Amino acid sequence: MTSFQFSVKSRLARPSLARTGIIRTPHGEIKTPAFIVVGTKASVKAMTPEQVSSVNAQAVLANAYHLYLQPGHKLIEKAGGLSKFMNWPGPTFTDSGGFQVLSLGSGYKKVIDMVGGESTEITKKTKTERKAFVDEDGVTFFSHLNGSRHRFTAELSMQIQHAIGADIIFAFDELTSLADPYDYQIESLKRTHDWALRSIEEFNRLRLANPTRPYQALFGVIQGAQYEDLRRMTSKFMAGLPVEGFGIGGAIEKKRLGQIVRWVTDELPEEKPKHLLGISEPDDIFEAIDNGIDTFDCVSPTRVGRNGSAYTYFGRQNIVASRFRDDFRPLIEECACYTCQNYTRAYLHHLLHAKELLGYTLMSIHNEYFIIKLVDDIRLSIENGSFNNLRAQWLKNYYKDK
RNA sequence: GCAGGGUUAGUGAAGCGGUCAAACACGGCAGACUGUAAAUCUGCUGGCUUAUGCCUUCGUAGGUUCGAAUCCUACACCCUGCA
Numbered sequence: 001m002t003s004f005q006f007s008v009k010s011r012l013a014r015p016s017l018a019r020t021g022i023i024r025t026p027h028g029e030i031k032t033p034a035f036i037v038v039g040t041k042a043s044v045k046a047m048t049p050e051q052v053s054s055v056n057a058q059a060v061l062a063n064a065y066h067l068y069l070q071p072g073h074k075l076i077e078k079a080g081g082l083s084k085f086m087n088w089p090g091p092t093f094t095d096s097g098g099f100q101v102l103s104l105g106s107g108y109k110k111v112i113d114m115v116g117g118e119s120t121e122i123t124k125k126t127k128t129e130r131k132a133f134v135d136e137d138g139v140t141f142f143s144h145l146n147g148s149r150h151r152f153t154a155e156l157s158m159q160i161q162h163a164i165g166a167d168i169i170f171a172f173d174e175l176t177s178l179a180d181p182y183d184y185q186i187e188s189l190k191r192t193h194d195w196a197l198r199s200i201e202e203f204n205r206l207r208l209a210n211p212t213r214p215y216q217a218l219f220g221v222i223q224g225a226q227y228e229d230l231r232r233m234t235s236k237f238m239a240g241l242p243v244e245g246f247g248i249g250g251a252i253e254k255k256r257l258g259q260i261v262r263w264v265t266d267e268l269p270e271e272k273p274k275h276l277l278g279i280s281e282p283d284d285i286f287e288a289i290d291n292g293i294d295t296f297d298c299v300s301p302t303r304v305g306r307n308g309s310a311y312t313y314f315g316r317q318n319i320v321a322s323r324f325r326d327d328f329r330p331l332i333e334e335c336a337c338y339t340c341q342n343y344t345r346a347y348l349h350h351l352l353h354a355k356e357l358l359g360y361t362l363m364s365i366h367n368e369y370f371i372i373k374l375v376d377d378i379r380l381s382i383e384n385g386s387f388n389n390l391r392a393q394w395l396k397n398y399y400k401d402k
Numbered sequence: 403g404c405a406g407g408g409u410u411a412g413u414g415a416a417g418c419g420g421u422c423a424a425a426c427a428c429g430g431c432a433g434a435c436u437g438u439a440a441a442u443c444u445g446c447u448g449g450c451u452u453a454u455g456c457c458u459u460c461g462u463a464g465g466u467u468c469g470a471a472u473c474c475u476a477c478a479c480c481c482u483g484c485a
Contacts, residue, residue, distance in 0.1 A: 040438050061437070099437045108439085115436060131439080144439040175437080221437090249437065277437035284436075299438045306441050307434085322431070352441090360441055 004167070004217035004244050006273045006294075010383050017265055017292030020382050023273055025091040025167035026214040027083050030058045032273065033289045033382075035280065035375040036093060036297040037368055041066045042076070042086040045302045046360040047368070049088045054338060055369040056376065059167075060088050061297040064160045065097035065152070069143055073163040081165030081214070093297065094166040096157045096199075098173035098221060098249065099278070101139050105132035107177055115254035115284070134174055136191060154198035162206045165214065168275075170247050171199035173221035178251040185225050189234050196220050200242060217244040219275060226253045228263050235267035245273040248293070252279075258287035265292035280371050282311075282398055286391045289378055301371050305363030308352050311370040313397050319363070324349040337369035338362075 004025060011019035023030040030036075037044050037057040044052045044060060052060065062082060067073055079085035082092050108130040131142040138153035157172035173192045176185055203218050220243040224230035238246060248264050257279075265274060273294045279285065280298030288296065301311065308320035310331045317324075319331070330340040331348070339348070339362040351359030374394075381390040 036437095038438070045438080046441080063437080066438085093437090095437045100439090103437095104439070170437080173437095247437075252436090254436090275437090279436055281436060296436095298436050299440085300436050303438065303440060303442080304435060307443090308441095309435080316435090318433080321433095355441065357441080 003215040006245065006271070008271070012290075012382055012385075012387055016290050016387070017262070018289050018378075018382050018387055019292070019294070020379050021273070021294060023091070023168075023295070025217070027089065027091045027167050028058075030091055030295065031379060032294040033285075033375050033379055034058050034295045035285075035372045036061045036275075036295055037372075038062075038297050038299045038302065039086065039088070040299070041070070042082060044364070044368075046306060046357070046364045047302070049086065051338075051361070051365055052088065052368070053090075055365055056372050057090075057368060059091040059093060059295075060086075061093040061095060062086075062164070062166065063095045063097065063099075064157055064164060064169075065095075065100045065141070067094075067164055068097070068160045069145055069150070073160040077163040077165065083165070091168070092166040093168040093275075094161045094164050094170070095277070096161065096170040096172040096221070097139075097152055098157075098170065098175050100141065101132055101134055101173075102175040102177060104141060104144060105130050105134060105139070106180070108132070115252050115257065115279075115281075134188075134191070136194075138172075138195075139174075154195040155202040158199050158202040158206060162203065162210070162213075162216065166216065167214070168217045168219060168245070169203075171196040171218060171220050171243070173223060173247075173249060175249055176223065176225055176251065178225060178253065180225070182227065185223075185227060185230055189223055189230055192221065192223050193234065193237055196238065196241060196243075219243055219245040219247045219273075221247040221249050221277075222264050222268075223250045224264075225251050226256065226260065228260075231260060231263040232267050235264045239268050243272075245275065247275045247277050249277040254284065257284055258291045261288050261291040261293060282371075282374055283395055285371075285375060285378070286395065289375075289382075290387075290391075296375070298371075301367035302364045305367040306360045308363070309367075310348075310363060311367050313394075315398055319345060319348050320352045321349075331366050332370075335366065335370065337366050339366040339369075 006021060006023050008019050008021040021032045023032060036059045037052055039060040040063040042062050067076060076082055076085050131144055133140045138151055141150045141152060154172040161169040172195045174188045176188045220238040220241050222234050222238055224234045246268055252260050274292060275295040276288045276293045278298055279288060279296050280300045308318055309316040310319050312332055324345040327345040329345055331345060332340055343362055348362060381387040
């Protein structure tokens with residue numbers, strides 16, 4: 001009965017493409033712009049679903065590759081789908097495994113700067129031995145868990161994501177790195193197009209074969225790295241496909257994030273939702289929303305939190321640093337999150353040094369709350385016309401006094 | 403009391419005549435982290451106006467040697483066995 005629907009509620013005057021809206025899914029609504037929390041393995045790391053909810057998260061994004069390996073998509077299907085399995089009643093997304101084509105492939109054991117700093121790749125000192133190999137038809141993965149060999153194709157990614165049963169799923173794509181040459185980007189893009197067509201076909205087949213399943217929406221994925229012609233070309237191509245929304249992915253130069261997003265949103269149909277994959281730095285969020293992005297997801301709040309950094313209005317603060325040892329203030333005085341309401345920097349510093357599990361939880365709660373609150377504030381600001389003010393006020397402080 | 407083993411940088415622990423300011427681990431300090439191989443990774447970790455340099459270190463005090471954390475002697479403390 002409930003299917004997928006996206007409606008735009010309000011928008012800013014051009015040239016801004018910022019807008020608010022609502023995505024309706026079988027598991028509930030998402031007010032956009034929205035930050036989607038990442039729960040790769042059907043768990044937002046260190047957080048219970050109640051905590052995820054308390055942080056005002058509207059939806060969770062999991063990963064087809066990880067869940068296929070463990071515990072297996074069939075098991076999740078048997079459990080009644082992702083939402084039920086993980087006890088998250090709200091909307092869910094799954095990524096196709098496309099990211100792992102890079103992270104386990106050419107990017108394996110490398111520090112890949114996904115948003116293009118000065119150096120795009122720094123090879124780690126450990127020996128590199130990739131675990132993913134791309135060809136025209138698909139990707140061969142060697143499990144990071146036990147080395148076993150697996151073959152991903154667009155069809156299998158769809159079967160996995162269909163079984164997992166998230167509300168929004170992504171076509172299988174290849175993520176390239178900024179360091180890949182132009183010729184390779186073209187070659188890869190052809191592959192991603194082919195895989196998108198095959199994803200649609202397989203997805204339609206599965207949908208017809210299982211008419212009683214809750215409705216799932218398929219999003220096409222836009223790649224093209226830092227090249228305007230490629231991003232526009234692939235966007236035009238994807239715009240013509242029968243998909244219900246778009247994921248914008250790939251290595252994106254931070255300096256030109258807004259511009260790159262704009263090339264894409266220029267070419268895509270306005271009435272469909274656009275998800276920017278893997279972005280959550282405050283300045284990037286402003287840029288992206290201004291250029292027409294409706295949803296984001298990112299591992300950063302939880303990962304960075306577990307590793308000791310807290311988001312603040314003055315950038316990320318490394319709470320494990322010795323200067324916080326006897327700092328008895330909350331992470332942010334005015335922050336309404338559970339962590340800031342109840343715990344001090346000194347306590348968090350201690351928990352992180354002692355590797356106490358509670359530390360990871362409290363840091364994750366704060367960081368998720370912080371980023372979600374930012375996007376919520378932006379949503380309000382679009383509705384009441386104060387977007388530019390909010391942005392200016394925010395960015396004035398963020399990279400200062402770090 | 404006798405016999406044997408031990409004492410190395412914040413901790414644990416390698417080293418057993420020169421290539422030793424001394425492996426490694428932990429800890430400490432700093433940094434990184436953007437569709438999670440990530441409770442991870444990187445760098446530094448005796449001192450010095452940071453250097454293919456100098457100085458002070460390997461229980462304490464002497465000694466052997468061109469040269470000692472490494473060999474010898476004495477002492478101190480610790481452990482094990484026998485009395």
